Structures are given as structure tokens and as C-alpha cells.
Amino acid sequence: MKKILDLIGAQVQAAFADAGYEARYGRVTLSNRPDLCEYQCNGALAAAKAYHKAPIVIAEEVLEKLEKLEMFSEVSAVKPGFLNLKLSGAYLVSYLSEIAQSDKLGCGPADSHRKVVLDYGGPNVAKPLHVGHLRSAVIGESLKRICRFMGDEVIGDVHLGDWGLQMGLIIEELKDRQPELPYFDENYRGEYPKEAPFTISELEEIYPAASARSKEDEVFAKRAHDATFRLQNREPGYWALWEHIMRVSVEDLKKNYEKLNVTFDIWKKESDAQPYIPGMIQRMKEKGLAHESQGALVVDVKQESDTKEIPPCMLVKSDGATLYPTTDLATLVEREELFDPDMVLYVVDKRQELHFTQVFRCAKMAGIVPDETELRFLGFGTMNGKDGKPFKTRAGGVMRLETLIGEITQAVYDKVQENRTVDEQEAWEMSGKIALSALKYGDLSNQASKDYIFDVDRFTAFEGNTGPYILYTIVRIKSILRKYAENIGGDPERAELREPVNSSEKALMLLLARFGDVMDQVYRELAPHKLCAYIYELSNTFNSFYHETKILAEQDRDRQSGYIALICLAKQVLEKSIDLLGFSAPDRM
Structure with missing residues (x-):
């Protein structure tokens, strides 16, 4: 359309x-x-x-x-x-009627169907999700939904950090705490236990303790480096422990991402890229791209057009260790082999822009990805507290994501209970949906690249440019449609649009007619904040129409049918929009 x-x-x-x-x-x-x-x-x-x-x-x-x-x-x-x-009103009615009957409300598909690998989330295993993981998950999930809605084939990859020094730290700390475990016995030849020797809570305590210890104990730090090396060489006991760490961590990560209504199609990890590293480095050498510099293996990626210094991309350190660029390049090799994507999109902290500039240039220079494949970095800003600094707990620590969700849900629940029109269970279910809208809309309504202030009081307000206000508008429409069916006996699905009779009705029609144009821009620019701006304007426009129009009291049944058809379409557009942003509306508030 x-x-x-x-x-x-x-x-x-x-x-x-x-x-x-x-x-x-x-x-x-x-x-x-x-x-x-x-x-x-x-x-x-x-x-x-x-x-x-x-x-x-x-x-x-x-x-x-x-x-x-x-x-x-x-x-x-x-x-x-x-x-x-x-x-003209007649033209608007004709166009909106076509939108209402179309599968995608007049949107898409985009001019070109793309296969997109979307890299978002990126947590490290053995660590709890914290507020620093919020933006990648929320923005990435929304972009996945938007691109799919517009016709792309999207493969969402969490891309876990599972192969670094944190593994060696955990193993050595566990070895000191439980030296009797068979994983540390080099002579052990039996099957290793199927149950992990730790819970997720214990695992999350072990890592920070080991990390702090390594900063003060050089011997322990050396042991952790050695353990990481032994793991990466697949020493059986260490490998079995790694598998336990992965299973326990991933189960917990999935549970917490589910609370955010965030899902991934594949759960790839850094270790999956390891087999591709030797061949990738060999390719760099054969093409004359990789050369030694002070004992390290590097690739010069600076271009004449650069206005700022772009240092060489380091593949191998002087001690033989590989780095993040090495793993990311090898991951591109793997993605090319498995998916042959038209675009690889990374939703990552904007402070990593230099890293991805180096990786993308290396990948193109070496032919790891074809020239026509788009490698795109979407860098996001920081979520800050009211003091303008990165968001922290009251005690000054990094807040766990489930704690943040819990605090917002409690704040919403307190507001819901002020009304006291629903029972306890429904109040909590309703509060969960409203809290998620507050959290996600509060994030997504800001341009991704910009920092923003996280304000629980403002984000959970039922008025203003907030998620709860959008939900309240949808719930208001649902209430009108219920009353129309129950009190008047009308069928909203049989209602037909009519030409507008006042300016507020036409304003609502004009805004609904723009949905396709808005979605095209949101898709092309990968800009969920523009969809947020649109539905906020749409909510305001609907509410102006609602306050100026006697919808249920209208005596002219044809005219009333036109009103009902119009607000049905407004509800459809709003519900589709919030689904693309990653949340949903309750039936009442």
C-alpha cells in the first residue's frame, strides 16, 4: 500500500x-x-x-x-x-478504510528485503544483568521488531561474553573454596557431575570476589590467567566447569530478559568464534594486511580522509593473546558462513565506536564480508541518575536490572492501589505492564545516541510524554468500545468511517494516515524515538477529539458509527506501535 x-x-x-x-x-x-x-x-x-x-x-x-x-x-x-x-474528507475516509483493511496498517514492506544479523544484549556470563545492560536490550528488541514488521528477515543474537579472564578468575576462586572438586584433579578420569557445584547467586558472588582479589594478589592474578589459557585449550575439568557456568548463567539471563519482554533467536557466544580465528589471521597475513609492531600483530586501518587519529587494529598481543577485535572479526567470519547477511547491526555503547570502526575496516579490507554488506554501529548513550551521573543504587553501587524493574513496578502498584478498583492479583499484573511501558518508553523516547536522565517519578506518571500515558489512552479507547457494545448494542467491527465533521476529528484522521510515512522513516533511520514521538502526538490528538466529541451520547447512529470506526483504527495503530516498542497495554487502568 x-x-x-x-x-x-x-x-x-x-x-x-x-x-x-x-x-x-x-x-x-x-x-x-x-x-x-x-x-x-x-x-x-x-x-x-x-x-x-x-x-x-x-x-x-x-x-x-x-x-x-x-x-x-x-x-x-x-x-x-x-x-x-x-x-478532502472523502479522500481521507477512502485512504483510512484501506489502511484498516490492510495487514500492516498501510506499512511496508520496505523496498528491499534484507537479511539482518542484529547483535544486541551482550552480557557477560556469571554476572547479573544490571542497568548498564538495559539500553542495548531495549533498543535492540525494538529494532528487531521494527525491521521484521517492515519485511526484513532478522536474526537476533545475544552474543554472550564467555571467553575472557572472568572465567579463569571464577575457576581459581572456586578451586580455593572447594579444592576437593573433581574438576581440579588432573588424574580424574570419570564422568563429571551433571549438577553445577554452585547456584547462580553463589556464582554472582564468586566473580566480584575473585576480581577484587586479583587486583591485590599478583600470584592469584597469574593463576587466573593460566586457568583461562588452560580452559581455552579445553582442559577437561576446566571445560566441564565452564559448561556448568554457561548453563546456570544462561538460564538466569533468559529469566531476566523475559521480564523485559526481550528474546533472542540465537544465543551465540565469543567462544563460538574461536575456531575461526586462525584462518582469519592467516587471511590477514596472506593479503599483506597484518604485520608485526613491537611484537604484536596489527592491521593499519587509518584512511587519508580521517580527521582524527585511528590507531592500528591489534589482532594478537606480544604475549600471543588475542583481543576483542580478533574475536569480533572471527564472529563476522562465522556470521558470513552461517547467515550470509545483507547487514550486521551492532547495538552497543557509543563509547565503543572506535573499536567498531577498526573492526569494520579490517573486515572490508580483508574481504571477510563482501563490499555490499552493510556493517552498522548504532551507539547508545548513558542512562543517568538525577545527578547527571551514571545511574546507581542509593548506596552508590551498580543496580541490578531486576531490582530496577521491581522498584518501578512497586511505584506503579502504589499508584494503582490509590484507585482501589481492582483486586490484588490484577493490580500486580496491571502494574507489571505499566511498569514495563514506563521503563521502555522512558528509554526509547530518547534518541539512542544521547544520554538521558532516568526519573522514576516522571516515567511512571499517567500524564505527559510517558509510557503509562500511552497505555491510558489505549485503555480509554477500549473502555469506549466496551460501553458501545454493552450499552448501545453496537458492533465496533461493523462500524464504518464517515467524513469528518469537525477539526479534531479530521486532525485524528490526518495523523492516522501518516502512520506509513512515520514507520518508513523509523525503519530507514533505525529510530524508535520517532515512533514514540508519533504515538505521543497521536494520543494527544485522540484525547482532544475525545474531549470535544460526544461519542457515546451521539444520537445520529451513522455519525456515531464513524466515530467508533475511527477510534478502532486509532487503537490498532497505538497497539501495533507499542508492540514494536516491546510492551503491551492492560484492559483497564
């Missing part, structure tokens, strides 16, 4: 051509003066230079062609050469 802006643009371009001018001057945009018109075209100003005519003359000639079209209720030419356009 064609977008409303494209349809209007096609008519205006045809009018320019009929008037004897190049069609390209008929570009139409949303009006920047909604008090004067709904859409506008400024092409006559540009055409005036090419055709040596006054722009108002050109605009008036095009106006004569446009006035004959049923699409418009009003067209005017305004000095120095603007064309102001208003859509």
Missing part, C-alpha cells in the same frame, strides 16, 4: 508536468504551518530559477491543475510561491 505522502506527491508532480514544468519540483512535505494547511509544496520557488518566472506565477499555473482533483478540499497559492494543500 502506498504511503499518503507518496500519493499526494504523485498528484502534485503530475500537475507540475501538466503545467509544463519538470515533475521533480512537485515534492510535497508535511506542512510546517498546520494553522494554514496540512501539506505544502515549495517547488515553484526552485523552478522559478530554472524557468525564469516569478514563483507565484508557476504556483498559480500548477494550482489550476490541482483544483480539479477530488483528493483536495482546498488548494491555494501563496506568495512568494508556496502551494498549500488540504485533503
Whole structure:
């Protein structure tokens, strides 16, 4: 289904051509003066230079062609050469009726179907999810849903950190605590226990203790490095312990991501890329890209067009150890082999931009990915507290993600209980949905690359630009539709749109007609915050219509049917939008 802006643009371009001018001057945009018109075209100003005519003359000639079209209720030419356009009510009804009957509410599919590997989440195993993991998960989940909705095939990969020094630290700390375990007996030849020798809570205590100890105890730090090396060489006992760590950690991670309504298609990890490293490094050497520098193996990635220093990408340290760039390049080799993607998209902290610049350049130079494959870095900013510093607990520590979710849910529950119209169980279920909307919308309504202030009181407010306000609008529509069915006996599904009779009704129609254009922009720019801005405007516009219109008290049944059909479509658009953002609405609030 064609977008409303494209349809209007096609008519205006045809009018320019009929008037004897190049069609390209008929570009139409949303009006920047909604008090004067709904859409506008400024092409006559540009055409005036090419055709040596006054722009108002050109605009008036095009106006004569446009006035004959049923699409418009009003067209005017305004000095120095603007064309102001208003859509007719009949055309809006026709277009919105088509949207309501389409599978995707008039959106997509995108011009080109892509296969996308989306790298988001990225937690380290053996550590609890904390607020620092929130943005990658929330933004990545929304982008996955948006790209799929627009027709892409998306493979979401959590890409676990499971292969670094933290494993050696855990193993050595566990060895000191429980030296009798068979994993540390080099002469042990039996089967290792199926049950892990620790719980997730114990594991999460072991790592920080080991990390702190390694900073003060050089001998222990050396042991941890040696243990990491032995693990990476698949020493049986250490490998069996690693498998326990992975299983216990992943089970806990899945449980916590589920609370965020975040899922992944594959649970790949850094260790999966290890078999690809030798071949990848050999390829770099054969192409003359990798060379030694002070004992390390590096690739020069600086380009003449660089305006800032881009250091060489280090593949192997002087002591033979590989690094994050090595693993990320090997992961690209693996992804190319397994998925042959058109794009690999990384949703990562923006402070890692230099790292990914180096990795992407290496990958292209070495031919790890084809030239036409897009490697894209979407860097996000920091979630800060009211003091403007990275969000912390009251005690100054890093807050666990489940603690944050719990605090927001409790804050919402307290507000819900003030109303006291629902029982305990429903109150908690409702609070969970509202809290998730507060958390996700609070994050996604900000441009991803920018830092933002996390304010529980503001994010959980039922008024203003918040998730709960969006949900409240949806719930209000649901309530009207229930009353229409129960008290009046009407069937919302049989309601039919009618031409608008007042400005607030037409404003709602115009905004719903823009959904396809908005989604196209959100998809192209990978910008969930623009979808948030749209549904906030849509919620405000609906609520203005609601307050100015007696929907249920309307005596004219045809007119009432038109109102019901319109708010049904508003509900559909709002519900689809919040689903793309990763949350849902309760039936009442």
C-alpha cells in the first residue's frame, strides 16, 4: 500500500508536468504551518530559477491543475510561491478504510528485503544483568521488531561474553573454596557431575570476589590467567566447569530478559568464534594486511580522509593473546558462513565506536564480508541518575536490572492501589505492564545516541510524554468500545468511517494516515524515538477529539458509527506501535 505522502506527491508532480514544468519540483512535505494547511509544496520557488518566472506565477499555473482533483478540499497559492494543500474528507475516509483493511496498517514492506544479523544484549556470563545492560536490550528488541514488521528477515543474537579472564578468575576462586572438586584433579578420569557445584547467586558472588582479589594478589592474578589459557585449550575439568557456568548463567539471563519482554533467536557466544580465528589471521597475513609492531600483530586501518587519529587494529598481543577485535572479526567470519547477511547491526555503547570502526575496516579490507554488506554501529548513550551521573543504587553501587524493574513496578502498584478498583492479583499484573511501558518508553523516547536522565517519578506518571500515558489512552479507547457494545448494542467491527465533521476529528484522521510515512522513516533511520514521538502526538490528538466529541451520547447512529470506526483504527495503530516498542497495554487502568 502506498504511503499518503507518496500519493499526494504523485498528484502534485503530475500537475507540475501538466503545467509544463519538470515533475521533480512537485515534492510535497508535511506542512510546517498546520494553522494554514496540512501539506505544502515549495517547488515553484526552485523552478522559478530554472524557468525564469516569478514563483507565484508557476504556483498559480500548477494550482489550476490541482483544483480539479477530488483528493483536495482546498488548494491555494501563496506568495512568494508556496502551494498549500488540504485533503478532502472523502479522500481521507477512502485512504483510512484501506489502511484498516490492510495487514500492516498501510506499512511496508520496505523496498528491499534484507537479511539482518542484529547483535544486541551482550552480557557477560556469571554476572547479573544490571542497568548498564538495559539500553542495548531495549533498543535492540525494538529494532528487531521494527525491521521484521517492515519485511526484513532478522536474526537476533545475544552474543554472550564467555571467553575472557572472568572465567579463569571464577575457576581459581572456586578451586580455593572447594579444592576437593573433581574438576581440579588432573588424574580424574570419570564422568563429571551433571549438577553445577554452585547456584547462580553463589556464582554472582564468586566473580566480584575473585576480581577484587586479583587486583591485590599478583600470584592469584597469574593463576587466573593460566586457568583461562588452560580452559581455552579445553582442559577437561576446566571445560566441564565452564559448561556448568554457561548453563546456570544462561538460564538466569533468559529469566531476566523475559521480564523485559526481550528474546533472542540465537544465543551465540565469543567462544563460538574461536575456531575461526586462525584462518582469519592467516587471511590477514596472506593479503599483506597484518604485520608485526613491537611484537604484536596489527592491521593499519587509518584512511587519508580521517580527521582524527585511528590507531592500528591489534589482532594478537606480544604475549600471543588475542583481543576483542580478533574475536569480533572471527564472529563476522562465522556470521558470513552461517547467515550470509545483507547487514550486521551492532547495538552497543557509543563509547565503543572506535573499536567498531577498526573492526569494520579490517573486515572490508580483508574481504571477510563482501563490499555490499552493510556493517552498522548504532551507539547508545548513558542512562543517568538525577545527578547527571551514571545511574546507581542509593548506596552508590551498580543496580541490578531486576531490582530496577521491581522498584518501578512497586511505584506503579502504589499508584494503582490509590484507585482501589481492582483486586490484588490484577493490580500486580496491571502494574507489571505499566511498569514495563514506563521503563521502555522512558528509554526509547530518547534518541539512542544521547544520554538521558532516568526519573522514576516522571516515567511512571499517567500524564505527559510517558509510557503509562500511552497505555491510558489505549485503555480509554477500549473502555469506549466496551460501553458501545454493552450499552448501545453496537458492533465496533461493523462500524464504518464517515467524513469528518469537525477539526479534531479530521486532525485524528490526518495523523492516522501518516502512520506509513512515520514507520518508513523509523525503519530507514533505525529510530524508535520517532515512533514514540508519533504515538505521543497521536494520543494527544485522540484525547482532544475525545474531549470535544460526544461519542457515546451521539444520537445520529451513522455519525456515531464513524466515530467508533475511527477510534478502532486509532487503537490498532497505538497497539501495533507499542508492540514494536516491546510492551503491551492492560484492559483497564
